[in-house]
Amino acid sequence: MLPLGFSWGAFLVYVFALMFMTLGGIWGLVESRHPAFLIPILMGLFYFYLCWEAVVEGDDEQGPPPPPSRSQG
Numbered sequence: 001m002l003p004l005g006f007s008w009g010a011f012l013v014y015v016f017a018l019m020f021m022t023l024g025g026i027w028g029l030v031e032s033r034h035p036a037f038l039i040p041i042l043m044g045l046f047y048f049y050l051c052w053e054a055v056v057e058g059d060d061e062q063g064p065p066p067p068p069s070r071s072q073g
Contacts, residue, residue: 011055018048 022044029037 014051018044018051022048
């Protein structure tokens with residue numbers, strides 16, 4: 001995997017966009033009562049899941065840190 005850096009600014013913009021899309025779908029669903037507004041809600045939740053997997057669950061591949069070595073002397 002490429003060693004890409006993490007940016008809190010980009011992460012927050014991405015989460016804001018997900019919230020905007022999901023809440024907009026909920027608002028549209030409530031106002032129009034048309035099931036087509038379920039699509040942005042489900043897309044927002046799916047992309048939030050992908051974001052969660054990339055940020056939170058991605059650290060499991062590296063494993064725990066090695067134990068400290070003891071010096072005898």
